[in-house]
Amino acid sequence: MDPTAWLLPVLGLVVLIVLALIVISVVMRTRARAKEEQLGRDQDRATALRDAGSQSQLAAKADRADAAHERAAANQARADAEQARAEADRAEVEAERRDRTAETRQTEADRRQAEAIERLDAAGAAEPGHESGRDGRESGRDTGPAPSEKPPQARADAAEDQGRHRGDPVSPRRSYPSDRPDE
Secondary structure, X not given: OOOOOOHHHHHXXXXXXXXXXXXXXXXXXXXXXXXXXXXXXXXHHHHHHHHHHHHHHHHHHHHHHHHHHHHHHHHHHHHHHHHHHHHHHHHHHHHHHHHHHHHXXXXXXXXXXXXXXXXXXXXXXXXXXXXOOEOOOOOOOOOOOOHHHOOHHHHHHHHHHHHHHHOOOOOOOOOOHHHOOOO
């Protein structure tokens, strides 16, 4: 046997070991790259899910904010309606108060006018030529129209004059057909 004959199998064995190491390193690198790619995909997926979750949370928050805004707008509308009703009620009460005041003033004016007419009638009945407060026709004398037979305009004028002396407001004088000049 040749002394170099053992060298060839050893050299083949070394070449096989080197080739095995190269194959193993290539396989390990390929697996490492695949794991890195998988890890990157997993991270991207996790980021996408987290973003989707954040977006859904943001959307839910926006929906809750919109609902709160709508409730606030509805509450404001109810408050505005209540305020309008309250103002309408106050206006109605004020109108009723004004009506009552006007009715009271009218009643007072009517009472004053009646008192003035009674005083005028009493003053006319107490004039000379009347016996014991009666008009002259009852005693047989014709002294003109009885005080109670004064025309309505004369009584109104007298009441106006009486009201002026007391400081009462007086309505403007009414015009009667008998006051107008003949045309």
